[in-house]
Amino acid sequence: MTALLDRAPLGVAVRVTRIDWNAISVDEGRRLREFGLMEGCEIVPLHRGSLFSRDPLALTIGRMKIIIRSRQAAAIEVEPAAA
Template identity: 50%
Template sequence: MNLDILPLGASARIISIDWESIPDSEGHRLRSLGVDAGATVSPLHRGILFWRDPIAVRVGRMTVALRRKVAQAIICEISA
């Protein structure tokens, strides 16, 4: 399941990230914040505009804002 459609408040583990579809500068920012395969994420809030950008995501103890296009490149598995 892609991170952009993960239900709000659900906890999930990142399975993989399509780094090719993410700009290099954004990929570097995500890696430095700990967003990589194996990390636990939880979507907290989506924007209210038509595209519902940005998406606020909890990564560990941080809250990170992601564009919807970037969140679509992150494949997750919902934690039990």
């Protein structure tokens, strides 16, 4: 069962199944690839913006913590990571 990263539960490891590279700019795509965010990687959504906003989204990729915008997260499909 796949879902979009912007709706994934916090604190639960997920695996990236697909990224709609056309939905984000070339520079944003390059930045995400440099951080290692690509199909097949495992990530953990940590927390979302403020009380009134879902933007931005903090997540871990390996040992690194990064922040992405909700619209970028909406272009990323994920599934539960294998236990």
